[in-house]
Amino acid sequence: MKTYLEEVANNVYAFLVWDESWNSYNNCYLLLENNNIILIDSGKEEHSHFLFSSLKKKGIFKSDITHFIATHGHKDHIGAIQFLGEIEGYIHNQDLELIPENIRNKLNRKLPDIGPTVTNLECVLLGHHTKGSVLLYHRRSKVLFCGDHICFFGEPLSGNVVDIGVCEKEKI
Numbered sequence: 001m002k003t004y005l006e007e008v009a010n011n012v013y014a015f016l017v018w019d020e021s022w023n024s025y026n027n028c029y030l031l032l033e034n035n036n037i038i039l040i041d042s043g044k045e046e047h048s049h050f051l052f053s054s055l056k057k058k059g060i061f062k063s064d065i066t067h068f069i070a071t072h073g074h075k076d077h078i079g080a081i082q083f084l085g086e087i088e089g090y091i092h093n094q095d096l097e098l099i100p101e102n103i104r105n106k107l108n109r110k111l112p113d114i115g116p117t118v119t120n121l122e123c124v125l126l127g128h129h130t131k132g133s134v135l136l137y138h139r140r141s142k143v144l145f146c147g148d149h150i151c152f153f154g155e156p157l158s159g160n161v162v163d164i165g166v167c168e169k170e171k172i
């Protein structure tokens with residue numbers, strides 16, 4: 001299974017795993033700040049071992065993860081959280097209905113419509129992809145976490161997870 005774990009900005013990592021059923025990559029992110037390890041989205045349940053084994057190679061164990069934030073409630077963003085221990089889990093309450101009962105207790109903290117959340121992240125409710133979809137902006141690193149990344153189905157990455165935007169913009 002093709003995976004990437006790449007530092008896309010200082011202390012910000014992107015994890016991608018190829019999902020054959022969707023013919024594209026699923027993505028999630030890790031932000032390390034002030035002794036917190038914040039997982040933003042988690043990938044699908046069945047891909048969780050790829051995420052956790054990639055993190056282990058960087059010396060990060062799943063028990064080290066202190067916070068989890070879901071950009072929205074689709075299964076490729078929340079599936080792996082059942083394998084996390086005691087965490088602070090956040091989601092916008094407009095997406096709570098998408099969350100299976102057995103993991104709702106992992107997502108008991110609410111994201112604001114607009115305003116600050118965990119560490120230095122700023123949250124804005126988009127409400128477009130799902131009713132409770134949000135974006136998260138990390139001002140210090142200038143990284144915007146928007147949930148589903150821009151992809152072209154069936155197309156492999158050109159090399160790096162982060163590339164020059166001009167090429168992607170032209171394709172769009």
Ligand SMILES: [Zn+2]
Nearest residue numbers: 072074129148
């Ligand atoms: Zn989605």
